Amino acid sequence: MQLHKDEIERLERSYRLNLINSISGIKPANLIGTRSSEGKDNVAIFSSVVHLGSSPAQLAFIMRPQTExxxxxxxxxxxxxFYTINHVAEAFIEKAHYTSAKLERGDSEFERMKLExxxxxxxxxxxxxxxxVKIGMKHEASIPLPNGCIFVIGSVEMIVFPDYTVNELGQLNLEKYLGVGISGLNTYYGLNKLDSFPYVREDEIPDFE
Known part of the structure; x- marks a missing residue:
């Protein structure tokens, strides 16, 4: 199938939404936890967390437009x-997925979805x-995007993870704790480590046949 912009825009709405949401491939599945100034807790699933830099350590995610x-x-x-980023694993993907429900402000997804x-x-x-894998974050900046979404940038304040999930180089193995990824809005995939390669230098590029 080959589709150009005008053809994409004429697609049936839900088909187009699913197609465009899934063409970017597998995205990380994370639960973002927050607590209001009144002490009410919230957690919601996001698939847009990205690495921005290691020194200082920064991550970002995309927030949908804030409505009325x-x-x-x-x-x-x-x-x-402050907020937290928590990796989703196979054991609780269903509970994690349902945190996307639009609950009333102040209702806790922790309680409704029985997440601890x-x-x-x-x-x-x-x-x-x-x-x-749990990451404690501090908000640093919010950048408005052309489509009305918000690019939320935060600094990494703390990290918690099991010792067995990281190697001597500091690389996390997502397969060891059955981490998952998301395609589109509601399809989840298991993650399997396939290989690991060295840092690329031009004079060390193999002769590919």
């Missing part, structure tokens, strides 16, 4: 300045206890 009835994640981050929250080292926002 904003949900909890972004207001909580703006109120308190965890507070570590006095960090303000809740972590997901079931998650093997």
């Amino acid at each position: 009835i904003p949900r909890d994640t972004y207001p909580n981050i703006m109120e308190t300045g 929250k965890e507070f570590i080292a006095d960090f303000h926002a809740p972590f997901v206890k079931e998650s093997a």
